[in-house]
Amino acid sequence: MIVTCPSCPARFQYADARFQGALSKRFQCPRCGTVFEVMNPELPGIVPDIPALEQQPAPFWPEPATSRPAQSGPAPSRPVQPAPTPSRPVPPVPAGLKPTSTTSRKLQEAMMAAAGIGEGALPPGIRYSLAFLTGPQASTVRQISAPQTVIGREEGDVIINDPETSRRHARIEIHADGTAWLSDLGSTNGTSTSGRTIDGPTQLFDRQEFTCGKNTFMLLIRAVDGASMD
Numbered sequence: 001m002i003v004t005c006p007s008c009p010a011r012f013q014y015a016d017a018r019f020q021g022a023l024s025k026r027f028q029c030p031r032c033g034t035v036f037e038v039m040n041p042e043l044p045g046i047v048p049d050i051p052a053l054e055q056q057p058a059p060f061w062p063e064p065a066t067s068r069p070a071q072s073g074p075a076p077s078r079p080v081q082p083a084p085t086p087s088r089p090v091p092p093v094p095a096g097l098k099p100t101s102t103t104s105r106k107l108q109e110a111m112m113a114a115a116g117i118g119e120g121a122l123p124p125g126i127r128y129s130l131a132f133l134t135g136p137q138a139s140t141v142r143q144i145s146a147p148q149t150v151i152g153r154e155e156g157d158v159i160i161n162d163p164e165t166s167r168r169h170a171r172i173e174i175h176a177d178g179t180a181w182l183s184d185l186g187s188t189n190g191t192s193t194s195g196r197t198i199d200g201p202t203q204l205f206d207r208q209e210f211t212c213g214k215n216t217f218m219l220l221i222r223a224v225d226g227a228s229m230d
Helices: 102-114
Strands: 002-004 011-013 024-028 035-039 126-132 140-144 148-152 170-174 180-184 191-193 202-204 208-212 215-223
Touching: 180 191
Parallel strands: none
Antiparallel strands: 002 011, 024 035, 126 140, 126 215, 148 170, 170 180, 180 202, 191 208, 208 215
């Protein structure tokens, strides 16, 4: 006999003798998984009185059919769902804050440092300024608002239009103890102070001059709000 699944077009051949006198057999479609009952064709008109819930589906090993009727279209296939790819949890953004670019973050850190808050804040009670003695910005003074200030021709916090100044020339660092240090960043023409070229971090004091390329600067250190410099 040909067994047809009531839920999908699957058709399989099943030998009548395999009923072995049973009133019916329960099958599970190997294609769609539907469990259904087939009556023994040798005992027509007899309905089994065994409750369906107490019957277990017989293992169904379909035999290859000698012939199958032509189908009007391709048999539907069950879509295969791809396994979910585990992903790292994304930390939530605190309320009222939005992700910012690197430039915006640096600007925000500089503003916080100027206000005396945050990890990048300067030591309280001390003001640091950079005076331009020579070069295009001569006779001007710029206040230092971050623990690190880079001087360069193309990159940095202080841009100098000078061919003798390297792209990133020197850096001024303000430490937590209030001291200021000058370092050369591998410039072509070097950085000098007190008439000598520095080869490592060198401490700068109030009104001390230093040169980057053809530009000479002076570091000014002042106590504010009655703070002591001792």
